[in-house]
Amino acid sequence: MATLSAVEENYLKYIFQLSEVSEKGIVKTNDLAYKLEHSAASVTDMLKKLSDKKLVAYKRYYGVSLTKSGLQIAVQVLRKHRLWETFLVKNLKFTWDQVHEIAEQLEHIQSDELIDKMDDYLGHPKFDPHGDPIPDKMGNISVPNVICLADAKLKKQYILSNVNDDSAAFLKYLNKIQLQLNDKIKIADKEEFDETIQLVVNDKKQLTISKDAAQNMFVKVV
Amino acid sequence: MATLSAVEENYLKYIFQLSEVSEKGIVKTNDLAYKLEHSAASVTDMLKKLSDKKLVAYKRYYGVSLTKSGLQIAVQVLRKHRLWETFLVKNLKFTWDQVHEIAEQLEHIQSDELIDKMDDYLGHPKFDPHGDPIPDKMGNISVPNVICLADAKLKKQYILSNVNDDSAAFLKYLNKIQLQLNDKIKIADKEEFDETIQLVVNDKKQLTISKDAAQNMFVKVV
């Protein structure tokens, strides 16, 4: 398998991420275009190219999904991204809102040996700084049993275990309200009028967050 | 200053390296083409482009040299390359013959903060694993007082302090003959017939090397 360009790798990665939250794993051209911040026409071009390389299954006007080999590559890119993010936060002392952009570049460095040694160096971490699972060398991903905070029930105890890392703005907001991974969270109330949510954090701190914010957080049941 | 492409950065880096071993710092199109493994025509194209951006001073049929801003960028790329090589060897346990290729990629990651933090993490090393000086954040390079082993005198004591890192084959050869940085070297004899050189390493080991090999090694006087 010839090595792919960074652009091709990115397409596979985003197709994978979108397919995880779509019906039957089918990704629409427009959704991909929005993610990539490219025109839909450009996306169509690339999908044809990836289809020729048997990395995706693409049907005109219908959508795209990853083939087995496309999936393998996508997962390895994700593995690299998340291992690099872990290194940047754990070792280089970046904050979690600073690392996504840099990892977007580092994930395309071509060297299996590099990422294996980095994995050793970091002690084979299972999760990255945002709580996302890090695929292992074989491509296995431990899918953590989490639910979106927006869907969580009243009065129950949860642990904040995963946040959306794409937007630095959102992570900075979490820093500001002093919410971090592994905080204990209970939903005290949900306001129907404006859909805000009242939280109790670590059994003491009171916090009001928007539905938008809650949709970017994932919690596991205690 | 808009950020440059990896390709443009590479041109500046190689112009810098060639200018250090050329007369008056003028680099010829063909020499650059040979280094880059591109056609001379492609090089001419790029030199015009870099000239438009005021990164090089280019005169048709004559040659090219770096401007002040071109030099600054070249040195920063070199700094990144050498810091990454240091990290790969010191922390990730790569051997010195494995790191050049990977650093060629890593040197183009765009993030000042990343390289500053890496420099901190490594403890501000002055030399990379091949003995090349690492430019500091301001671009200052400590020029070590070394001479080429091929030009060294008979019977004098030297320390191996710098090797050519471009060729993995050469570094592997050094591994094989068990010669490493900081070894004590004395030239026992120079054979005029085939220009081989007899060495005594660390006062005991006898070694015969070719002139080609000697030209890739740099030593400092004890």
Place this chain on the structure above:
DNA sequence: TTTTATTTTTAGTTTAGCCTAAATTTTATA
């Protein structure tokens, strides 16, 4: 000092990866 050889540049192509505008297909609505 001509002539020849070498180096370098110019001219014209190619490919990857993007774009806009127009055409087509699918989906939603009246």
Place this chain on the structure above:
DNA sequence: TATAAAATTTAGGCTAAACTAAAAATAAAA
């Protein structure tokens, strides 16, 4: 179910960075 709206593709174009072949400038040799 016909028509309007939305999504998607096609067509044609652009730029960066490479190429080859031919022309021009410089350097070397007779």
